[in-house]
Each structure stands twice: as C-alpha cells, then as structure tokens.
Amino acid sequence: MTRRTMIEAIRDAMDVMMSRDSDVVVFGEDVGYFGGVFRASQGLQAKYGKSRCFDTPISELGIVGVAVGMAAYGLKPCVEIQFADYMYPAYDQIVSEAARLRYRSNGQFTCPLVVRMPTGGGIFGGQTHSQSPEALFTHVCGIKTVVPSNPRDAKGLLISAIEDPDPVIFLEPKRLYNGPFDGHHDRPVTPWSKHDLGEVDDGHYAIPLGSAAIRRQGEAVTILAYGTMVHVAETAVAEVGIDAEIIDLRSLLPLDLDTIEASVKKTGRCVIVHEATLTSGFGAELCALVQTRCFYHLEAPIARVAGWDTPYPHAQEWDYFPGPARIGRALIETLEA
Amino acid sequence: MTRRTMIEAIRDAMDVMMSRDSDVVVFGEDVGYFGGVFRASQGLQAKYGKSRCFDTPISELGIVGVAVGMAAYGLKPCVEIQFADYMYPAYDQIVSEAARLRYRSNGQFTCPLVVRMPTGGGIFGGQTHSQSPEALFTHVCGIKTVVPSNPRDAKGLLISAIEDPDPVIFLEPKRLYNGPFDGHHDRPVTPWSKHDLGEVDDGHYAIPLGSAAIRRQGEAVTILAYGTMVHVAETAVAEVGIDAEIIDLRSLLPLDLDTIEASVKKTGRCVIVHEATLTSGFGAELCALVQTRCFYHLEAPIARVAGWDTPYPHAQEWDYFPGPARIGRALIETLEA
Amino acid sequence: MSDPNLTRETVIPQREAVQSAEYAPLKLHVPEPAVRPGGTPDFSNIRIPRAGQVDRPAIDVDAEAIRDLAFSVIRVLNRDGEAVGPWAGALSDTELLEGLRHMMILRAFDARMQTAQRQGKTSFYMQHMGEEAVSCAFRKALRPGDMNFPTYRQAGLLIAGGYSLVEMACQIYSNTHDPLKGRQLPVMYSSREHGFFSISGNLATQYIQAVGWAMASAIKNDTKIAVGWIGDGATAESDFHAALVFASTYRAPVVLNIVNNQWAISTFQGIARGGSGTFAARGLGFGIPALRVDGNDYLAVHAVAKWACERARRNLGPTLIEHVTYRVGAHSTSDDPAGYRPKTESEAWPLGDPVIRLKNHLIVRGAWSEERHKQTEAEILDTVIAAQKEAEGYGTLHSEQRPSARDMFEGVFAEMPPHLRRQRQEAGV
Amino acid sequence: MSDPNLTRETVIPQREAVQSAEYAPLKLHVPEPAVRPGGTPDFSNIRIPRAGQVDRPAIDVDAEAIRDLAFSVIRVLNRDGEAVGPWAGALSDTELLEGLRHMMILRAFDARMQTAQRQGKTSFYMQHMGEEAVSCAFRKALRPGDMNFPTYRQAGLLIAGGYSLVEMACQIYSNTHDPLKGRQLPVMYSSREHGFFSISGNLATQYIQAVGWAMASAIKNDTKIAVGWIGDGATAESDFHAALVFASTYRAPVVLNIVNNQWAISTFQGIARGGSGTFAARGLGFGIPALRVDGNDYLAVHAVAKWACERARRNLGPTLIEHVTYRVGAHSTSDDPAGYRPKTESEAWPLGDPVIRLKNHLIVRGAWSEERHKQTEAEILDTVIAAQKEAEGYGTLHSEQRPSARDMFEGVFAEMPPHLRRQRQEAGV
Ligand SMILES: Cc1ncc(C[n+]2csc(CCOP(=O)(O)OP(=O)(O)O)c2C)c(N)n1
Ligand SMILES: Cc1ncc(C[n+]2csc(CCOP(=O)(O)OP(=O)(O)O)c2C)c(N)n1
Ligand SMILES: [Mg+2]
Ligand SMILES: [Mg+2]
Secondary structure, three states, rough: EEEOOOHHHHHHHHHHHHHHOOOEEEEOOOOOOOOOOOOOOOOOHHHOOOEEEEEOOOOOOOOOHHHHHHHHHOOOOEEEEEOOOOOOHHHHHHHHHHHHHHOOOOOOOOOOOOHHHHHHHOOOOOOOOOOOOOHHOOOOOOOOOOOOHHHHHHHHHHHHHHHHHEEEEEEEEEEEEEEEOOOOOOOOOOHHHHOOOHEEEEOOOOOOOOOOEEEEOOEEEEEEEHHHHEEEEEEHHHOOOOOOOOOEOOOEEEEHHHHHHHHHHHHHHHHEEEEEOOOHHHHHHHHHHHHHHOHHHOOOEEEEEEEEEOOOOOOHHHHOOOHHHHHHHHHHHHHHH | OEEEEHHHHHHHHHHHHHOOOOEEEEEEEEOOOOOOOOOOOOHHHHHHHOOOOOEEOOOHHHHHHHHHHHHHOOOOOOOOOOHHOOOOHHHHHHHHHOHHHHHHHHOOOOOOOEEEEOOOOOOOOOOOOOOOOOHHHHOOOEEEOOOOOHHHHHHHHHHHHHHHHOEEEEEEEHHHHHOOOOOOOOOOOOOHHOHHHHEEOOOOOOOOOOOEEEEEEEOEEEEEEOOOHHHHHHHHHHHHHOOEEEEEHHHHEEHHHHHHHHHHHOOOOEEEEEEEEEEOOOOHHHHHHHHHHHHHHOOOEEEEEEEEEOOOOOHHHHHOOHHHHHHHHHHHHHHOO | OOOOOOOOHOOOOOOOOOOOOOOOOOOOOOOOOOOOOOOOOOOOOOOOOOOOOOOOOOOOOOHHHHHHHHOOOEEEEEOOOEEOOOOOOOOHHHHHHHHHHHHHHHHHHHHHHHHHOOOOOOOOOOOOOHHHHHHHHOOOOOOOEEEEEEEOOOOOHHHHOOOHHHHHHHHHHHHOOOOOOOOOOOOOOHHHHHHHHOOOOOOOOOHHHHHHHHHHHOOOOOOOEEEEEEEEEHHHOOOHHHHHHHHHHHHHOOOEEEEEEOEEEEHHHHHHHHHHHOOHHHHHOOOOOOEEEEEEHHHHHHHHHHHHHHHOOOOOOEEEEEOOOOOOOOOOOOOHHHOOOOOOOHHHHHOOOHHHHHHHHHHHHHOHHHHHHHHHHHHHHHHHHHHHHHHHHHOOOOOOOOOOOHHHHOOOOOOOHHHHHHHHHHHHH | OOOOOOOOHOOOOOOOOOOOOOOOOOOOOOOOOOOOOOOOOOOOOOOOOOOOOOOOOOOOOHHHHHHHHOOOOOOOOOOOOOEEEOOOOOHHHHHHHHHHHHHHHHHHHHHHHHHHHHHOOOOOOOOOOHHHHHHHHHOOOOOOOOOOOOOOOHHHHHHHHOOOOHHHHHHHHHHOOOOOOOOOOOOOOHHHHHHHHHHHOOOOOHHHHHHHHHHHHOOOOOOOOOEEEEHHHHHHHHHHHHHHHHHHOOOOOEEEEEOOOOEOOOOEEEHHHHHOOOOOOHHHOOOEEEEEOOOOHHHHHHHHHHHHHHHHOOOOOOOOEEEEOOOOOOOOOOHHHHHHOOOOHHHHHOOOOOHHHHHHHHOOOOOHHHHHHHHHHHHHHHHHHHHHHHHHHOOOOOOOOOOOOHHHHHOOOOOOOOHHHHHHHHHOO
C-alpha cells in the first residue's frame, strides 16, 4: 500500500502490466523519452526500452490506427491522446475500426486496445483543453468507456482495461491528477496523500469494468456522477446537508444499472451530474434509463446538472463548471419537488 | 407545384439557392460531373460551372476543411458526404472548427456551411452504409442538426439550412429518397408521386429550423420521430389502431420543445423512435427532456424504440431495423402501463 | 518530369503570362479527364516505356537514388509476349501457369457473382476485371504469416492464397455458412488464416493499420511483414498520410500498394493526384522508395512485389508501389460508368488485358496453347459453378437460410454486456 | 540526398547486411535526437549552405525543376552581416529598420507576458524567442485583404501588421476589453481586419482551411491570397495532407508555411519528419514547389515569401516553404525543456539569432548603430510596458474585471436558440 497521486497510480498500472505482459506497449505524443506532458509514462521507456514505450508523430489518427493494427497482430497497446479534445482526428479509427473489428471479422481479428485521455476542465485550459467527450463514446457500440475518480480506482480500472479483450476508452479527469477537487477553485488544493482513496495497493489488482461504487450511502436522493463530479457532489451534499446517496459510476459502458436502479428505487429521487455539455450528454442516457426502470418509484423529475451547451470558455471557467452551488440547488429542488 | 422525389426536392433546393446567391457552392465526392452517387447534384455543374459545383478528392476532412475556409471567406458551401458513415474523418473539422468558429472569434469569422449526408438503413448497405449518427452532432454545441422526412420538408429545410448563418448538418434518410417507407420491406415501394408531401412548391420557400410538424393528431400517446421513422410510426399506429399523435421533429437542434411538451401533456404518454443505436442516441435526450418537462403528466414510462446496440448488420437488416411490429408493441405496452 | 501516365489534362500549360502591376482575377482550376462520354477514348498521351527498360536496383538502395522509378513504369512482358529486362526471370512455367489459373478463376468467379447479384441472390458485388494480375501476382511474393490489409478489390489475394471459393460465395450470399455471419456487405471478406485482414467499408482506414501490424512484428522481433492496399482515389484520405508518416519514421516492415485503376467511382485519377504526375511520387516526400509497375503484367507485379517484400524482411523499411492498371468494369453493381466515361475507353487502355498477356507469354514460352487455355477456361467455369452451387445450397441473401438475429447480437464484445443481453431478450432471440 | 539540416540520428547507416536464406528478426527503429540532457549540444552535422548560394528561379518554374531547393537552405545574410546572392536586395533601409523594430517589439512583448503569466495575471503564455523573423518578415510580403491561418507562434503577423499591443494583452488577460470576450486561451488571437484567422487550439486544422479560403478567392475571381501556417510536429496531422491534396488539385492561391523550429514540445523533428530529410520534401510528392529558407534571416524569409506570394497572385498555384529555425524558449509556460534537451542547445544553434543578425546587417549597411539599438530597445520596452499597463487597467485573468457569464452564452449561434436561452436563465445571467 502506497500513497499515490492519480498520475502515479496510472503510471503504476502501466508499469505493472508492462512487466507482466511483454505484449503491452505504450506510446503517444511526448510519451516516450519525456514521459508525457502529464508525466503518466515517466520512466517507462528507460525501464522497458524504446520499442515498448515511444514517442509518436503528432497524429492521433496514426496513434490509434497503428494501435489497431498492433492489437490485430496480438499486442495490447495502451496509448495516450494528449488531451481528450484532440481525439477527434482518431475518432474514425475508434468508431469505424477499433469498435467494429471483432464483430465484422466474426472474431478472427480483435482489438484489445486502451486509449487513455485526460478530460474535463478546471485548469483554465479553455475550449481545447477541457472537454469531456464521453457521450461520443458511449453511443458507439463495441467500445467500453471508463472514468475513474481517484487513484485506487484509476489503477484497478486501468489494469482491467488493459486486460480487457476489447477496446476501452479510459478518460482521466485531469483536475483530479494531483488531488481530489471539491469544486471550490478558490480553496487550497488537497493532495491525494490526504485522501483515503489515495492509498493504492502495490502490484497487480483489477477492478472489474461495469461495477459502480457507492461513495456515500443515503436515503433522500440518488446522485449519479463520475470523475471529478463525484467529489464536487460530495461537497454539495455536505453543504446543503442532505442525506444523498452518491454513486460513482466508474464505468459508463458497461453500466452498473442494478446498483443505480436499487438506489433510485430506494430514494425515489435522482440527480445526475456531469461536466460535459448537457444536450445529448451521458446524463441523457442515464436519465432515460432511470425513468424507464424506476418510473413508479420516482417522486420528482430527474434533474441533470451539466456543463452549459457552449464551448468551455477560458475566463468564465467557473461560470461554466457545474460546481457545488448548482448541484446543491438541484438537490434542493429535487427534494422539494 | 411539382411532384418530386426527395432527391429531386433536394436538388431543387440547391438549384434555387445557387441561382439566387452566387456565394452558394456545391461539392463533394462524385458530386460534380456525375452529379453524386444518389444524383442529388445532377445537372448543377452543367448549369453553374465547374467552380460552383465540382468533384473533390476522397477526403471528407478536406471537403469540410476547405468548406470551413470558404465559409470564413464569405461563401456558403453546401457539401455532400457520400454516406453519413464516412463523416468521421471530417468530424474534427465539424466539431472543433465549424461549430466553434463564431464563438471563439467572437463573430469575426463565421461558418455558414451545410453538410449534407445520406443516413439510415433499409437498403442492405451493411454497417458502413446505414448509420444514423445524429446524436454525435446534437451533443456538439454550435451546429444545428436537421432530418427531413419528405420532399416538401427536405426542400424547405435545406433552403433554410443554406440560408442559415451557422453550420447545419443535414441528414437525409436515404431509404426515403424514392418514396415513403412504411417499414414493410417486403411490400412494393410507394413512390413520392403518390404521396401528398411529394408535392413540392416551385421556387424559393423556407421551412424554419426548429419547428416540428404534427403528422397525425391524437390523444392516446405521443410519438416522437424523425426521418424514415415518421412513416414507419404511421404504419405502426394504423396497424395497432391507436389514436397516437405523431410528431415529426424535422430539426433536432434547435428542437421544438414546445410542441413536444404540449403534446405529451395532452396524451400523458410518450414513445420515442429512432433508427440509430439506442444507448446515448438522440432518444435519450428527448426522453430526458420529456420526463423533466412533463413529469407530472406522464402516466407511463417513456419508451424508446431504436436500433440495437450492434453495428448495422447486412443479412439481419430487418431484424435490426425498428419496424412497425416493434413500435406497435411499444405503443401497446405504453398504453397498458 | 517524365510521366508516362499523363492524361491530357496535365498537358495543358500550367503557366500564365505574368502580368504587370495589377493582378488579374484568380481562377479556380478543376482538373478534367481527357475525354467524357460521347468523346473518343484516347490514351495516346500516355507514355509507356518499353518493357525491360527500367533498372532493377539493389534492395538496400536509397530512395533518392531511384526517384525516377516513381515516374516510370516497370514492365517485363513486351508486345511479342516475351519476358525481358532485369525484372524478368523469377518465375517458372509451373508458377506462371498457376498465376494464369488464379486470374482466370477470379475472372470467372466475378462473372458468376455479378450475375448472381443481378438475379437477386445478393445485394451487391464488386468485380476485378482488368486488375486481376495485381492481387494474384502480389500474393505469390508473400510467406505464411504475412498479413494483407486489403480493400474490396483484392480478392485475388484470397484465390491465389488458396482460400475456398465456397466460403467466398457464402460470404457474398450472407447465408448460413457465411464465415462472417451475415454481418458484412458482400465481398468484405476476412480470413486471418489466409493473411487477409477484415475489409472495412471505410476507405483507407486499413492502410495505417498495416503499418501498425508491421511495427508490432518488429517490436516482437518477428519475421512477418504486412502489406497495405489502397486505391488511387483513396490516397487522398488522411489514413494514407498517417501510414506514410509512421512507416517512414519507424521504418516499418510494410509494403504499401496503391492500385491506380484510373477511376474512383466517377472521378478520374487526376482529382486525387493533383499536380504530382504520379501517385508513387507521394512516397518521395517521405524518403520511401517508390516504384510504378505495369499492373496488367503478372511478371512485373510479381517481381516488384518480391523486391519490396525482401526490403521489408531485411528490415530495410517500407516501399511504396503504384500499380498502373485500369478498372474495366463498373465501380460496383450500383454503378454505371456510361455516365462519366466513354463506353469503349477500356478497349483503348494501352496496357492490355492481364490474362491475355500472360496467356500469350506462356504460349511464346511454349508452355501453353490456345486449346489448353480454352479447355482450362471450361474446367474453371465448372469448378466455379460447382462452388457457387454448393454455396447456394447454404442459402442466398433473401432465402430462408440465413444467419440468425442471434448472430447479430454476438461478437460486439468478447462477452455480452448486460445491456446487450437485455436487448437480445427484448428482440426475443 | 543533400540535407543541410541532418541531425545525427539520420546519419546512422540505414543499411543492414543482406543475410541469406533465413531472415533475421525484425527490429523497430525509433529515431532519437543527436543529444539528450547531459550531453553537449552539437549541430556540427548540420550542413548550412553559404548565404547567397541558392538560385532564385522564375516564379512560373516547374516544381520538378527546383527540387533541390527542398533540400537546401535559402540564405541572404552572410557571416559578415552582408546581404548577398540572388534573393537579396528587395528591402530598403526603412523597411529593414521597421522589420527590426517589429522583431524587437515581439521579443519585448513576449518577455513581459511571460513574466505576467508567472505573476499569475494569466493562465498561460507561448513565446517566439528565436523565431521572430519568420512571421514578422512574412507579413511584409502580404497585401491588404490577404488572410493568414496561423498557429499560436506567429504573433509577429499581428505586430508587423499593425495590430494593437493593448488588444493583444487584453486577449492574454481575458479581461473586459478582450476582443474575444474571455472565450479563448491566451495567445489564441483573432483579427479578421488584420488578416489573422482565429487560432484553433487544435493543431493543423487551419491548414486545410487556408486552402479553402484561397479556393474561395479563386472561385470569386478575387485577387486575395491565403497563407497557411503549421509547425514541424503538426505536419504529421491529417489536415496537412488534406491541404496538400486540395492545394495541388485546384492550384489554390495559397502559401503553405512549415515552421520547423526543431521541436514539438519534447519531441525532436526527426519523429515527424521520418526518413525524408526535410519537411519541404513533402511538397515534392504533390508537384508543389517547395523551398527551405533560413528562418532566422529576415531578408531571406521576406524574399522567399514575396516569391511564393507572387506565384499565388499570378494564379500559378501553391508553394510550400519550410522555415528552418529554432525554438529557443520552452514550448509554453507549462513546459520545461531541461527534461528533454541540453540546456545550452539553443546557444549552439548554427543559424544565430534573427534580431542580432538583422541588427548587424543594418550596422554593416551603415543604417544602424549599437547605440541606436540600445536606445530603441529602451523605447520599445516603454511602449510595451505602457500597452501592458493600459491592458491591466481593463483587468487580468483573476481580477474582478473580466468578461461576463453572459458573454459565455452569446455567440454560440448567430441567434440564441431556446435551449441556450433557458440555460442562460437557469444560470441567472
Ligand atoms: C471514407 C470513405 N469515403 C467514401 C467512400 C465511398 N466510396 C467507396 S469506393 C469509392 C471510390 C474509391 O476509389 P479508389 O480508391 O480509386 O478505389 P477503386 O474503387 O478504384 O478500386 C468511394 C468514394 C467510402 N467507402 N469510404
Ligand atoms: C490535434 C492536437 N494534438 C495535440 C496537441 C497538443 N500540442 C500542442 S502544441 C504541440 C506540439 C506542436 O509542435 P510543432 O507543430 O512543431 O509546433 P511548435 O510548438 O514547435 O511551434 C502539441 C503536441 C494539439 N494542440 N492539437
Ligand atoms: Mg481507383
Ligand atoms: Mg516545432
């Protein structure tokens, strides 16, 4: 057991898998010698050599494209897209190729591939360093989408992702890399070393994809969140003093619908939180599922708190970010409805 | 007033706009001399010359990329992506560029651009000639998404799209090009000449983006549909003999939420139908909006009937397609709930 | 620039008189093919070097040293049916006879399937007419374990690789024996065993994957190589660039083929090629050795393939090959070329027919005769018909015998996740 | 191949001994820069032709005829500070003094903003140190109405184009006077009026748009031209390929610049370039005239820019220019190069400093002196500080004076659709 930041936990997951399985290779822009702009792969090239961990040309299409070919050969590439905002050039290779290969070849070729990418705002990154494109992945059949909210999960989920026989999109909320974020940007940052979930087991362990974690038990309302928003929701709940149940989805597809359903049936109310723009965000799918499954248990409309339907602005970052105040308001409205 | 197929109506819209406005240019793969694989631009090169209507290299990125540059210059490009399934290479230019340009330049540069693309299945096109990617557009702020269901709308909406000062994605259900489709693939095809909405006004007329059309008035349940599914829903309603209200959304973003809300508040029940895969499809957003807006009026869970979460298969096309039987079943369940 | 494949369009002078002081209005240049329907096909402007003229460099040559090869055409069979020059001499009578047989099978199979589609037995078909030599000859330069990343017009790789015609037909018919369970459009074959990667309906995507597969082989210190395939039109796609960038940077053991059959549906090659003269020229911008070969010359394709594969196997890196050929038929069963090119254009095509040229060569060699050819044609037709019949016994697209709706839900993931299980249940299958 | 810009990596012999019969295991080649931190910077392997050596061809020259220019470096200023050769002589003393001034302003502005970022007045900054000549000199070859499609390292286009330093600083501070209303990351300027297209945070996307803009100009029979900008690293992106394809096909009136500053964040240029020797070589695969220029030589950049712009204006089509320069500073304020290259590498860079070289040239010309230079430096600093102060009067990023939340909702569309109006209402703004 070691105290680790989320970046260290992610690095550790790759390290563990590279040492266990010589088919695991790691590459991306600035990923090799330098170890990545967020330092996730620091030291891996020195440890495993240049043909297991290397720099690539700036071509997200190329990164995922060669990874698909490598995965078809039999390797297990774990590649980095420097920011999720830059995944679009690779989107065709993800959607039309990685996601479809097993199906269209009837299993002759498969694509055990992990695409890691930092997501979300909170670092004044403006519209091209802040996006949360998870809904663009959950709509695509044939890929899994994972969003960890803490170092312990990040490591266990990334190990599962690398071991998974199918392509996994691994979204890393960059605002959480160095510490949990309570949603108050004006308060000092808490480091992971001060947080329980910063305690990360050494060596190999896997957290299965498709199992949510209940971060807080509660009776009054169910909050569905993932990534950064788990922590922000915790703050909101503490601040409005409501007995909410907070579910950290961890994996959006496959989704742990049983846990969600049980909780909403218990509380009768549901608030969904994400940082991505509202319209057609993953919250819409969650909302649709919950209303179908729990229709007769719902005592209030399901609320969604999300990023506004605008690009992520630079100066107005905290007007955009769905912080504790907005979540708190939605909780109260949902309880009073 | 002339009887027109949907392809003819679309061609007519481009023709009308090209003759009114010398800034309108039309291009894409096979679009110039040949007039497009679906013949939408047939005759336009001959009429307006090679620099207003021309063939492009096979690069969807390039097609949309040059169109963004042209739009910034001041032209109004109306480009064709041969099949919606091939829009992914252009997705970055659509999401990161066309959709963001006005915002990030504070209106110095704008992007009055239309991207036409045939969507949907029903022609045994397999997984790469059948997709309906509308939800991948509705999640992106800064673009509008339109789906006509008949020749009259297609022309009026396309004219609005070309006149719109912002980028519009114009999705054309290819199964409707030659006639309305009742969802029974084994029955003879009805041509548009036999359908009221095949009567298309000559010359210029615009149907505003953001206004839905009520295709059938009804009291028992509201059906939300667009494109091909409007006609399939009509068949289903006729077959199960239910007094459903059928709303043809026509434009998904902007969305005519008022019409939807009024209808669901009246009927108390709602079935949403689309051909795209279920998870994170546009139906999820519709479902989320309806449950929030109409929560206290809903007497049954909102049902979604959609394509399964698999690639669109070739041989099992009609197992995949959400036909009248599945819609009918959902209607009955919703009424009996 | 000596470009033996110039169409008339590129001969139009590119220069305009330089005007003084003020600037004249700009004009958009839109390339046009030499002739359109109604015109008389004319390839007289295409300069084809005589067979045997082009040098055969050492495999470890520098790309720069052979840049002329990107603007010439390597040819082995001359007008008299003889194999001449430094690229000749690699294949025995037996091998050549086998090659002829493969091309004849492909042609016969195409004809049958084309008709089957017209008869409503399937939805779609794409034939190879005129391009048979490219994939058939290339396949014979490969070794077991090598992997092709083909487009939809390289079924010759399967036929020359010994894949079963019955399985091919079953895939086309989407029947109960379709190895791909009805999921894929006809001709979108896949056979890992035969070194044939699953075809994507999306153009070009597989080109960069070929490079990735080759890089994987190098990472694992394997000896297998990868082969990428792309059409002239599809070279405009992004994946083509990515492939060249990555292949060049990591010196991937890959052969990158461009099949220039002059057309991309209705669009002539000049639109994708722009001002470069040839497609092979693209490789020069990356320091990748680039060759053009007579794609209708079985011996030339094979010799160039061998050369390039040997480079890859010796860890000397990628090679780009432009196969100059002509798409004689329609783009697919959904296309009619009469709308965009003269009907008789294929007859004017100066590189002839690959089957006839190899047949003539074998006759000149004394290893073949018109009679034996006719006889073989008949035999092959019987074989193909038998395979077709067998496949039809397992069903055709609109028959009752077809893959099940259950098959539709399988294989999206290795293990079916709960939401898909629920959907399958809802579908009642 | 004569490549004056070879790093040591490319000198390693590419050939391996050809082995017989069985094949040796393949190996992945991963290019490496000549030196890493701890090593001694060494550019001795970079061959720089003497100034004045490279011919100046006619503007209607064939791309093929000048392919050597893609492997050489056009230089005007020699070691003694004289302007020599066929590319010299275009600029007057006044013009050169103005150019010097622009570069000095850019450098001073960079220094102040860099510090402002460290002081927390904004979130991020990117400087131009070492590359000032490229954008400052290029701008002077343009005419009113021409449009640049820049990356984040061409602020010289704005400064040399007369854009206000105050507005630049306001954009960087995201304050109440930010012309982009706080929506964009610092340095992502936009000024249509100054021929400066809105910068995208996404690399390369604007390259193909430049081609589209140029095509539009040609379609409208206008006389304006477009200029694309891209970094060495970003040439690997797909948009680069699309731009070359479309520019080549439609002979778009566009100049396509590659600023090769040797680094892409931590990645040396050899990763993006692969085996091609130079980036300019990419143009040869498209029949696009391609030139390399000493990017630290104001006169050379200007002369080459003029040549290429003239081509575009005369409807002669696109030109590709590789500007050979060096990124002296960190990639951005988020970066520290000590982690990936020797600290003193910039001092070893053989093409010198663009400001000093132009200064020396002006002194040699008798139009300048060390004193006047110092004096001007001080004046410029005052001007820049005054602009900065004025901007700070309108607020800095974390101050109270900033664009409103209302501004966040505006401008997504020309007219705000109902769902956004609802959201703005919900936000209470
Ligand atoms: C990404 C993508 N865009 C467009 C298409 C539609 N399409 C199918 S084949 C084709 C022409 C391809 O021409 P070429 O590459 O020359 O190959 P050929 O058919 O001549 O063998 C086009 C445009 C596609 N399949 N994929
Ligand atoms: C599509 C995309 N991918 C990745 C990035 C992250 N990124 C920003 S700058 C940069 C390096 C660019 O290097 P180069 O093109 O050489 O330009 P330079 O910074 O040297 O001027 C990278 C990888 C990005 N902005 N956009
Ligand atoms: Mg072709
Ligand atoms: Mg650079």
